[in-house]
Amino acid sequence: xxxxxxTQLPGVGVRHDFDGRFGKRVGVITHRDGxxxxxxxxxxxxxxxxxxxxxxDEEAEAVADLxxxxxITRHMNTLTQDxxxxxxxxVPLAEGTPFAGHPLGDTQMRTRTGTSxxxxxxxxxxxxxxxxxxxxxxxxxxxxxxxPGGVVRAARLLGGEG
Amino acid sequence: xxxxxxxxxxxxxxxxxxxxxxxxxxxxxTPIPLYLLAGIALGAxxxxxxxxxxxxxxxxxxxxxxxxxxxxxxxxxxxxxxNLRANRQVGLLDLALNFTPGAVAGLLLGFPPxxxxxxxxxxxxTSSGIASKVLSDLGRLGNRETPVVLAVCVLEDVAMAVYLPxxxxxxxxxxxxxxGVNLVVALDAFVLAFFLALRxxxxxxxxxxxxxxxxxxxxVFGLVLxxxxxxxxxxxxxxxxxxxxxxALSGEVADRTRGLIEPLRDLFAAVFFVxxxxxxxxxxxxxVLLPAAGLAVxxxxxxxxxxWWGAARAGVQTRGRFRAGATLIPRGEFSILIxxxxxxxxxxxGPLAAVYVLLTAIIGxxxxxxxxxxxxxxxxxxREARTG
Numbered sequence: 001x002x003x004x005x006x007t008q009l010p011g012v013g014v015r016h017d018f019d020g021r022f023g024k025r026v027g028v029i030t031h032r033d034g035x036x037x038x039x040x041x042x043x044x045x046x047x048x049x050x051x052x053x054x055x056x057d058e059e060a061e062a063v064a065d066l067x068x069x070x071x072i073t074r075h076m077n078t079l080t081q082d083x084x085x086x087x088x089x090x091v092p093l094a095e096g097t098p099f100a101g102h103p104l105g106d107t108q109m110r111t112r113t114g115t116s117x118x119x120x121x122x123x124x125x126x127x128x129x130x131x132x133x134x135x136x137x138x139x140x141x142x143x144x145x146x147x148p149g150g151v152v153r154a155a156r157l158l159g160g161e162g
Numbered sequence: 163x164x165x166x167x168x169x170x171x172x173x174x175x176x177x178x179x180x181x182x183x184x185x186x187x188x189x190x191x192t193p194i195p196l197y198l199l200a201g202i203a204l205g206a207x208x209x210x211x212x213x214x215x216x217x218x219x220x221x222x223x224x225x226x227x228x229x230x231x232x233x234x235x236x237x238x239x240x241x242x243x244x245n246l247r248a249n250r251q252v253g254l255l256d257l258a259l260n261f262t263p264g265a266v267a268g269l270l271l272g273f274p275p276x277x278x279x280x281x282x283x284x285x286x287x288t289s290s291g292i293a294s295k296v297l298s299d300l301g302r303l304g305n306r307e308t309p310v311v312l313a314v315c316v317l318e319d320v321a322m323a324v325y326l327p328x329x330x331x332x333x334x335x336x337x338x339x340x341x342g343v344n345l346v347v348a349l350d351a352f353v354l355a356f357f358l359a360l361r362x363x364x365x366x367x368x369x370x371x372x373x374x375x376x377x378x379x380x381x382v383f384g385l386v387l388x389x390x391x392x393x394x395x396x397x398x399x400x401x402x403x404x405x406x407x408x409x410a411l412s413g414e415v416a417d418r419t420r421g422l423i424e425p426l427r428d429l430f431a432a433v434f435f436v437x438x439x440x441x442x443x444x445x446x447x448x449x450v451l452l453p454a455a456g457l458a459v460x461x462x463x464x465x466x467x468x469x470w471w472g473a474a475r476a477g478v479q480t481r482g483r484f485r486a487g488a489t490l491i492p493r494g495e496f497s498i499l500i501x502x503x504x505x506x507x508x509x510x511x512g513p514l515a516a517v518y519v520l521l522t523a524i525i526g527x528x529x530x531x532x533x534x535x536x537x538x539x540x541x542x543x544x545r546e547a548r549t550g
Binding site: 015 | 304315478485
């Protein structure tokens with residue numbers, strides 16, 4: 001796990017940086033106008049930047065993509081396209097969901113909709129294959145797999161329109 | 163005076179500024195001191211008619227108001243609060259080290275006490291404009307010492323927001339009772355407005371935030387001028403009213419406003435520096451050269467120590483400490499603004515502040531630029547002194 005440090009730069013934006021495994025400090029400054037600045041510290045003077053690259057919003061997204069930011073999603077997309085008749089969806093649990101604070105088993109997802117919950121995303125982390133005793137919270141995103149109709153029913157169920 | 167002549171003269175002045183700005187860009191320094199010089203040169207060489215003089219005067223006042231408005235816009239109230247909590251010590255050291263030399267020098271030069279307080283303000287305030295420009299031009303926003311530099315600038319701006327209304331009230335003068343009343347009214351108005359800005363800023367932001375850019379510009383500019391006018395009538399100083407409007411506007415509307423108002427601010431701020439230069443009496447400059455140079459040297463050292471110590475507390479190494487110290491040296495727009503307040507009280511304050519700002523605005527960025535060469539020297543000196 002990379003230890004990210006967040007520092008406010010008043011009047012400029014926010015800086016996130018970490019000490020890279022290869023001996024240099026690396027970070028990103030998010031400017032207020034949406035520009036991103038990637039910088040890397042100097043080896044002889046770790047407090048200073050050796051180089052920085054300023055990226056526009058779209059460029060930053062493209063770079064994140066190249067660094068593997070969306071490989072997961074891409075994998076998933078190819079997966080759904082590959083298997084005929086199988087659909088997958090990310091269902092966010094809104095504030096009003098009846099299942100907040102309940103274990104996952106309470107949803108009876110498979111019995112009611114014929115879909116399976118394969119993972120829960122929480123705080124940017126994926127929890128794969130959660131058991132029936134896993135406690136759901138509002139704000140989670142539930143990843144369901146099943147027939148297209150089943151996935152729609154699952155989304156309704158989690159939204160409280162079961 | 164005919165319209166043609168008025169346009170000619172104003173146009174010539176602004177064009178001259180454009181040339182000066184280009185020269186500054188070439189040299190890699192901030193144009194502020196050069197604008198001052200341009201103003202001084204204009205005053206010495208050309209004699210503008212009454213029409214342009216009038217325009218430049220009003221423009222300068224608008225420039226001062228917009229400078230403070232955009233300053234208030236820069237900071238969210240959350241940032242101000244966090245900073246006050248986290249960096250109190252550096253802020254206090256900064257105040258003690260950099261306000262004192264100016265105040266003492268003022269007394270030594272035989273200024274009245276209030277004049278000394280004004281000179282203290284002149285030497286205290288780092289130019290956050292120049293500092294942030296140096297940081298971004300040299301690609302140092304990601305450096306470890308940068309948050310310290312920015313924090314010091316923020317705290318100074320907060321201190322100034324309290325200082326200006328007090329000084330403005332004192333400048334009105336009169337009997338002791340009248341001064342007391344003025345002071346209480348000014349401070350109360352300020353505290354109330356500050357509280358309202360922090361508390362109900364989001365409401366104002368929502369009301370002002372119209373989709374159309376043109377309407378937004380008109381609403382914000384109008385609002386700033388109205389509040390500045392009311393503040394001036396209440397004797398709080400117009401600029402502070404504008405500062406509070408800036409604090410109150412936050413979020414999306416602040417971001418959009420910044421983009422719209424910046425060109426206006428740049429234009430009028432340039433006019434402001436020219437006006438200050440125009441007002442200077444060249445005959446008084448030789449007399450203030452020596453004190454200004456002395457002050458510049460002393461307060462460059464004290465600022466340097468402030469930055470050095472702040473960066474050291476943040477765990478930064480020698481070179482970074484050097485950079486932090488050097489970046490804080492330049493004084494600029496607000497020192498000129500404070501000196502401008504006291505021109506009627508102490509006429510020599512004007513030329514003194516102008517020469518002083520010129521010197522520090524040149525010393526600071528140059529030192530900051532050559533950290534790689536200079537920091538090791540200083541480091542060795544310090545080590546020798548310790549072992550010596």
